[in-house]
Amino acid sequence: MELLEIRNVTKVFHTRSFWGKAKEIRALDGVSLTLSKGESLGIVGESGCGKSTLASLIIHLAEPTSGEILLYGRDISHAKEKEVREIRKKIQIVFQDPYSSLSPRMKIGDILMEPARVMGEFSEIHRRQRAEELLEMVGLRKSAMDRYPHEFSGGQRQRISIARALMTRPEILILDEPTSALDVSVQAQVLNLLMDLREQLHLTYLFISHNLVVVRYISDRTAVMEKGKIVEIGTSDHILTHPADPYTKELIAAVPMIGKTFIPPHRIADLG
Template sequence: MQPLLKLDAVEKHFVKKTYLGKESIFRAVDGVTLAVNKGDTLGIVGESGCGKSTLANLIVRLEEPTGGRIFLEGVEISHLPEARLRPLRPRIQIIFQDPYSSLNPRMNVEQIITEPMRVLGKWTQDDMRGKAVSLLNLVGLTSDHLRRYPHEFSGGQRQRLSIARALTTEPEILILDEPTSALDVSVQAQVLNLLQQLQKKLGLTYVFISHNLAVVKYVANRAAVMYLGKILETGKADDIMLNPVHPYTQELISAVPAIGKPLASNRPDCGNESNKKQVSSGCLYRLRCRQASSVCSQVMPELQDCGPDHQVACWEVGRNA
């Protein structure tokens, strides 16, 4: 079966200049290969600064990739000119992390939701208004909210508005970039349940980006663990959460507090930036890894099978298999 969304060795590099004029390359996304089938939810998890949001922007072409290819149901979209990309944009939409800054404060709800429809030019004014009301009802709001402005809503309600706006183009894929991280825990659960209901009702496919392992486990059926621009482990979400193979995945899971669970000891300091810098050769994680050996400093491992539908990029795992 052809995946609905496929990423093939996608890269995004940024050139940094020092005060002395020297240049260095920061690899925000470095050779990411992933596939998402129709109806699936792929959770991409990792620490802040690992490249998750940059990857989201690449998928929807808010950023231009440095290398690699992105396919939407077999059609390469990574380097399409805007004129050819424009008809495909409605099929894939993004919901941003911050519901406070992603909505135009000068627009009321009706203007916010109908703006994508105006851009596409397929509906009359009456049709757009009717569709806006239907979408509001779909996300748990009402027509009474049409004339209100973003500042009149709570954070959870604003994110519901963002979801309604994303659905105006009738997309097949939603890229969800930390959609609940700015919300209270109780509101997070409401938004997550709404997203699951919409997925079942509309047949949506999700790429769900989060630093929260519990959230990814709750919403995703597949997961990918990202570190400094690379995918270190990928597979079924339950397999990765219950049987993590890569040392980094194990570190992430051990850092999650739980009642009755003793605090992990002798873990590498996650906050030490010197242990999170990009290295010029070898495994990116080796400076933090307790299992690192000489080969880890020489060559970056590629993803390899470590179980049914489970891949990991680690020399030690391959050696011990």
């Protein structure tokens, strides 16, 4: 049994134009994917292709128009409020922008402990101990507990966001463009941290990005998404070196290269 299975999921948004005419936007159109325990699956595509919409359905920030999302074989597509709490213990998300995903009015310690408080996990002493452990795990000091987000750099804030996502001991981590808002020199550090955490904590990743090289660096398999559909899926190496779909070939054409060699994430900063 797969850890997570997405079966023919469609998401339609209904809007109105300036003149009041009804308009239907099909953000996802029959998407099917599987995610095995311990796997890292990359989803790549340009902005507006439906990647983040898919993430929001999995974490239950929205519900699909049709189709099923199965966690351990159980459909969670239309889960009730009590069930959603249990789902979010097992599935957490790291958003793209660490500047807007952390409350500027809360100290780092409270930010980290908040998910466990909301879900009734652990005692207050245990929460604080876990928060301190997570800070050290992502490369920050315990003293960060009593500071505010504005006192940290972008890379440090994203490390804090990762630590917060790990607070409830999730099995699946959804990483929605986790490095795209960071300086190039910091991106490789965060990617390496994510790879270390995956091995150390036996995590399963759903890694969303527009950058095929970054996805190849961290993912076992890659799914290419265009206009709400999966147009190609396979091992990350095969997708990058032997693309079959014309859209995949267009994405690869935009990848930085030296001669015929793709530039890995940790080398791009050296070229600036």
